[in-house]
Amino acid sequence: MSTAVTTGRRLAPQAGEVIDRRAPLSFRWDGKTYTGFVGDTIVSALVASGVDVFSRSFKYKRPRGVLSATFHDPGCTVQVGDEPNVRAAHRRLAAGMEVSPENVWPSLKFDVGAANQLLGRFLSSGFYYKTFIKPQRLWPAYQQILGRFAAGGVTAADAEHGYFDKRYIHVDVCVAGGGPAGMAAAVAAAESGASVLLVDEEYELGGHLRYGGDADLAALAELRAEVAVHESIEVMTNAAVTGRYDMNWIAVVQRQPGISVQGHAIHERLCKVRAGSLVVAAGLIERPYVFAGNDLPGVMLSTAVRRLVNLHAVRPGDNAVVFTANADGDACAQDLRRIGVGVTVVDARTDANIRRAEGGKRVKTVELADGRRVDCDLLVTAVGWTAATPLLNMAGDRPQYDATAARFFPTDRLAANVVVAGALAGDGSTSELVAHGAAAGATAAARAGHGSEVPAPALARVPHPELYRSTTHGIVDFSEDVSSKDMFSAKKEGYDSIELVKRYTTVTMGPSQGKLESANAVAIMAEAHGVSDFNEIGTTVWRPPYVPITLGALGGRGFENTRFSPMQPWHEQHNAKPLVAGDWIRPEHYGDPAAEVANVRRSVGIIDVTPLGKLDLRGPDVPKLLNLLYVNKWSRLPIGAVRYGVMCAEDGVVMDDGVTGRLGENHYIMTTTSSGAATVWEWTENWLQTEHPDWQIHVTPVTTGYASMNVAGPKSRELLGRVVSGVDLANDAFPYMHVRTATVADIAGCFMWRIGFTGELSYEIHVPAAYGLHVWEALFDAGFDLGVVPFGVEAQRIMRLEKGHFIVAQDTDGLTLGFGADLGWCIKLDKDDFAGKPELVWQSRRDDYQRLVGMQPVDPTIVPAEASQIVEGTKKIVGRVTSSRMSPTLGRSICLGFVEPRLATPGTIVTCQLPDRRRVPLKVIEGLAHFDPDGARMRI
């Protein structure tokens, strides 16, 4: 049992506080129970309870506390339940939260102070490149150990996926950043008549005004009221614009949006926004200062202190040193004095400076540049700003450094549909920032087609001391534990460009992605190179996302295409085993594929072949098209006849096959393989639209317009005779390879053709899709006494293999030209033109290509796995098995496969190596068919 921990760090009510003191919450941290209030972040509640240390650093295991008190705070990443890497300085407290620290070795409290100073000497940047080289066999062991140092939280193999969602938004203006300029921009755009999406990372609009003084709070109230009156402004808080992509395709992540799906709260939502204009009002991020001890708990940015004090009413320390170079630092000192904290101000504008901070689990002493030592438990720095330019960077801009103002500014190289507002553009009072934002908002609206542009009033660039590093070395990247000394060393080793130093030291590559670190990294590199103009150093390219986004939100709900035939309910009722075939889910079998084969060969079976590609071709020029697409001839196909055809691509490689039948004078139906349906349709349209727009042909894809079923077996005619009307089914009236339109089970508009993929008398019936299930059931009802049973894809595969019918892309591959697939009988090189003709002409003059042959293992009980290799000697490959099955009809194993031409003579014995490395002899047979090679059974 643990007891609740409380201390007296909570202040009396503050003017702008966001906590609800009437709503206490209980939660757990590191195994103990704590309390906070609604409105607290995890960190503010813990600081109020006296907690200083939230993690240990990545490399040197130094204790880390609050630095920025924002989402980007590198030391405040925690595990909440099954969610790793939660930003505890941002995430609001919820009742019962189970919060634990992530990187705590050896423990959160243990002081490793002395040891890590020593470590730092040896674990210089890139140390791992320089060691563990020999003996190489030990590297895997070293790697195991290094892996244990990995930062971050934990995941679980069986964790719940959780609920996530997506939303599309179309607005005229998207505003990134809800500070004074962003709010003003949204209002101005709305007043111009534009629809607006206003996005802010925090839980409320207002930016820095929220933790400011009375005047700031008054201005904030006014701005919020103005935003609220505009219905055309949608406000999205606790959300961030994570990326600006080509043509203002904008990603917004909405965290815990307070909506639910089927009773489950959405964890995150990805909003995909197509915006006419993007206003970037992302503001400034306060920059840490680099000096020895700058990562000690108790060393904080001025904005962090002001957030803790003014938003969460938390006293961050008792004795403070405030190192300030600007008005925000001064205001922070004032806030601290107001709440009774002792303050020593070190004013950078008078050339005062700090040299180092000392302490263990908390800062104890600050050594100033003049040698004085001041004891304190809080060291505040206010040394300047990093412009939050990533979105501008993604829009093509390369911000330029201004030494006078000591920060980067956007250039005018921005795309026209991206407008900058507020502090990114310069400094100003609240009203000046509001005026600038309003002009930007109006301009953005105008560029999206509403109102007219308003020139933005110039914002000053207020001079600011250039403060990046003191005279000591300190941490530059807090998430990666990279110091300024590491960067100097890297530069001296030749990793001297910003990109190389980034990769070598990993500076800016951690979870905050450079938001706190990049300006300092550039400054340190400039110092190492001895140049004063940071623009000579450049910056690394900011890449999306601006803030990390869950895989769940990016993935969203699955919308993968899945297709079923109209007979799917029947298949499920009859225990069909599903087979994923591209988009389609098909019955693989209904329990026993060998029995299904036997039944078809003995009496009659029915298979659902709806996924077969079907194109309805109409017009007088269809024969020209067929002649172009297929390798064989089509000019004289009589009405009522069907023909098998093979298509090759322009490189002569076998692309698809199927039958096409002529239903009327100018009406044909083409079938394609299931997987080739879309490709063949596009291929057909390509020829018609880009080569022969003069041909009179209309192509309609009807794959799912018809439900297709193949009734196969010696009794199929008898079965169909009971349900088909309007067609004489007699062999001479409706012979093999012919097509008839028919009424089947009272459904008109069906067509059926006699073909023989299975090698039996069979009829493929195509039924208007809505009646598919009806006809299917009618066939089974009518054929009950004939012993009709369904068969699945597996039985069909066995039967087609018995017949030696090849399957494109199984018995051929990406380099199989027409003649290699034993298609010489149907390739008509005397046609003027057809797709792939030149390659086939040249192939016909060669004799060096592998041939598709039928093969039978000499031992009839052995079924060589498909893809077993045909070999000679120890490892020479001279062919392979492309298809193999045990034939229930023949009682022996049968194969198709490729062999070298010299081995293709019937009777040749070849050697096949099985996956278990056994070698077995196979005999090449005459032709491809193992069963009924003359096709007598199909013609009865």
Place this chain on the structure above:
Amino acid sequence: MSTNGLGRRTKYPAKYSAFSLIKHGLTKADWPQAWRKHELKSSYDVVIVGAGVHGLATAYYLATNHGITNVAILDKGYVGGGGSGRNTAIVRSNYLTPEGVRFYDRSVKLYEGLAADLNFNIMFGQMGHLTLAHNDSSLRTMRWRAEVNKLEGIDSEVIGPDDIKKLVPYMDTSENTRYPILGALYHPPGGTVRHDAVNWGYARGADVRGCEIHQQTEVQSIETVDDRVVAVDTSRGRIATSTVVNCTAGWASLINAMVGLKMPLVTHPLQAAVTEPVKKFLNAVVVSGSLHVYVSQTDRGELVFGASTDPYPSYSMRGSLAFTEELAGHVLELMPGIAKMRLLRQWAGLCDMTPDFSPIMGITPVKGFLVDVGWGTYGFKAGPVSGESMAQLVATGITPENIASFDLARFPEGRLVGEKGAAAVGH
């Protein structure tokens, strides 16, 4: 500048070891430069365009195996800044054709000895490589690869869902998913390296042996006389040379065009992404061709993702949102439990795709202009063997047998490489 706290510098070149690391830690001495800067000379025996792994390895092996050191490696950016520093650093040799298997196996063997050869830890972790099959046609292709691999003595086997689950407990191997996992090609020697380390190690090795690396040196034109290379004009001046090796990726067509050559190359962006780190849970490289995704976890704990190339050709290296959406959706199909992990960063590199998923290596109709291009999405794993083979070609003038089938002439002669076979067989 005086206060950086760094002391004296050890002499060049340094030997890297745990001992030297401790010595430097104690004496606080500076490490010498990993590679040096040079003035651009007016002529070199060999000019290599592109300071990526292929160019640097070519220089390294020219110096190491053939004693040719009057070599300049030119790059318009910095060492390893192109595809060599943007790939997902997967190394494997489980290809489809015997030629491909032998070629990439040589690369794996070189990678296995590379840390010692270069005295630079490239962190080659052979944690094993799984290529998942979600339908019977891809399972058949996996078996095809496994059988060819076995004949070539490569450790490669088709395994079933239960064994996959043992190797990757996070994998959803249940049957009722949209893309059920039927099996996988398991290739134990496959794994990942630290790509930057390979680039830097080769750069340091080439530099130590006398080759010169010139960063920020852009090739602007190539001079030829009677279809023979005579000089290269760069942003830093003209270099007389009789041999130019195009080792670029992404910009290979633009360098080829400088000597009037067009090749079967199409440049597509290839995107990749990493997540925030979490504690190590994935101890294999996992690839799904059907779902267009590959994933591994670094020693730092980040998941590294790759996917297929962007759907239209482009020289743009801006990432796209659609890529991350599709990627995340497919990763979660495989491992639903990691939905709350966060994507940290995405980036893109450029890939020069060829029609048969194989590179173009060797001589061209322009004498003295050699190419090592068209590396598609698989160039990094071939860096060492490509460098070794190209160096041999440059030094001897004879095309090594192991790259003979990758010649440019195969296209007009209709001899495409068989790797196209597998790529076109289903998904």
Place this chain on the structure above:
Amino acid sequence: MIQVPCPWCGPRNSMEFRAVGESKSRPDVSTTTPEQWRHYLYTKSNLADWVTETWYHRAGCRRYFAVERHTVTNDIRESRLPAAQLRRQSDSGS
């Protein structure tokens, strides 16, 4: 995601389309040589510049059309009917 201006449907997200490739003219199959034919099959200009290429509006009107796109910026300055259709239009118009 870039938007592609389909001549029939207007600007649509690029994922609705398939990029077919550089526009090329097919050699006469009766006279072509292996070199010419395989140049047509395989060789690309692959310019880092404005290129004319063919796109297909796969999830829309299912029409092929020509696009002028800059392969560095991905900007599109024009889309129009395929060359064969334009020729046919001008033939029938004159």
